[in-house]
Amino acid sequence: MIRHGAAWLFLAPAMVILGVFFLLPVIAALFLSLTDYDLYALADIHNLRFIALNNYIELLHRPLFWSALGHTLYFVAVGVPLSMLVSLGAALLLNSPLARCKPFFRTALFAPVVTTVVAVAVVWRYLFNTKYGLINVALSWVGIHPVDWLGDPHWAMPAIILFAVWKNFGYNMIIFLAGLQAIPVELYEAARIDGASFWQQFRHITLPMLGPTLLMVGILTVSGYFQLFAEPYVMTEGGPLESTTSVLYMMYDEGFKWWNMGSASAIAFLLFIIMFVVTVLMLRLGRRGEEA
């Protein structure tokens, strides 16, 4: 009994903070999403109406919601595999016995993660500039015409993806590196003695041993990428032609531009449901992969 009491005592600060700063706001937001809290309700709380699921129904009838969801899925479907490939590639290079100056490269490749998104977005806006940007200069060397990266609705999302991948891959790279270092060297030695090529070693030792790490990184990256907001906010403001408006960006507009907190909260919960379903599916797939 006393031991339980002590445990709760030690847990209390964390539980209180989680309760006050996480659980309580979530419950409040869930309640908000069932009301039409807006500017009029802010002026006088008597103007607040309980409208049950109307916010959700209305959202599902709005074309903008579906297009925002489409842009978000595009970002996740292209961004997550790309980001994981780059992270894994960088981790493999760093883990290679041939690599020199490992601590330096490890720090250098991790650096983008700890920079502030707004500051580097300014730099990337220069890089993406149609006339003077280094990216278009590099493309012109191989004879590709300048691309209006941030002004063309077709290129704005790829530009955002490039920026986001560069900004985030370092974090996953460190996790992969830890996973790679945990693989016993004996396995590779045995494989080499059996005459396995590099590719065979990667396919039959590295990948299976990294399985759980891959799944975890995949889930973390997917849930992070679903919450796309800061990148389009600072790079394109959701444009051009709303081509980079993500679900979270729409929530921000709805909540803070039009001050419809009720419908903004409903967007947040819809996004939560979508992310929850995707995560469960990924876990299922992961488990089936383990059994196989």
Added chain:
Amino acid sequence: MMSLWALAMACVMASLLMGCTHRVDPNTLTFWTFGREGEAITQLLPQFERENPNIHVVLQQLPLSAAHQKLLTAFAGDSIPDMTQLGNTWMPEFVTLNALEPLQTRVAQSAVVKPSDYFTSIWNTNVYDGRLYGVPWYVDTRLLFYRNDLLKQAGFDTPPHDWAQWRRMLAATSHPDRGVYGILLPTNEYEQLMSLALQQPDPLLRDGGRYGNFESQGFKRALAFYVDTFRLHEAPDITNVEAGNPWSEFGSGVYDFYFSGPWNIGEFRKRLPASEQDDWNTAPLPGPDGPGASVAGGSSLVVFRNSTHKDAAWKLIEYLSRPAVQEQLYALLGDMPPRRSSWEGGNLHDDPKASAFREQLEDVKPTPPVPEWERIANEMQLVAAEAAAGELTVDQAAVEMDRRTDRILEKRRWILDHNQVAIGGRR
């Protein structure tokens, strides 16, 4: 977990600090400004502080894109400044929130702010239910920039006075096969269609702002004129993103007309070479039958109801309302003054490119005084862009605009019908 702890500590610290420093220095006036005005005003304030050594102005400069939500968030969080500049399309929201201090008694006693000296429509955008909530600081409206050399080549000596004439000029100067168009109307900007619609006798909303009035004859006439401009290939069906650099294209004769606001006088002066400066001018907006109205835009200076420095704030408003100071603001930014006497002297009086604005400002109309207006205007333009692309007829577009507007105004109708409290309602 570390970050959660840090957050918790920060919150504790913040609440402790708030407790100690809740009362600020009684002579400190906090003033929020946006965008370009925020930069220019730093040059106007030293003089004010010399005249009023006991008032210290703390200026906060917000980017224009973030200003609206910062103000609303500050109001919700009870951390509003003493005074701010406020776009007159945002004013209905803050009047609805009961956040602004009525100023009519101060104006009545003022030796500087004289209502009769202000452009009437601009002044009236600050009056709700007979109460004055702001003093106009600078004005904004939309009219025509045109290439007088190209119009002359096409056989027209003066800019258009009515839509029929305008249509003939657009037809004569458009050569879509060569990529030359009469006018640029970016399909993602609502100000152009809205200005044409404000020229009509029918209001944009009906029944005291309860329903959209887009199916009225007047609005449909404006929409038809707007849509025809695209159907006849007198304007390209592009957004301002695709338009890229409209200034140099106007200079090279891609467009003969450009439908925009006062800040573009400065842009054209800066961006076009000196040899081309005599080739363009400005003209009041042509109406359906003879000279037409345009939109009454701009920013006012307002004092918040919760301010504890209302006297100091009013002193600053009076200072910024002096004709001499308003002329200075025009010289710095090209922001046009709302007072007739500020137009009498200096640069403005002799500027041939500004005179059309002076004329237009006597004939401007305000946008509907409901907090939802900006959202309605956005929806209106989305539908109008579909009509311009030929996906909807004018009648279908009008029905769709009313449908979307009525949905946005649903809450407002409910409040007007259930509470007897007056909301908005400009007079």
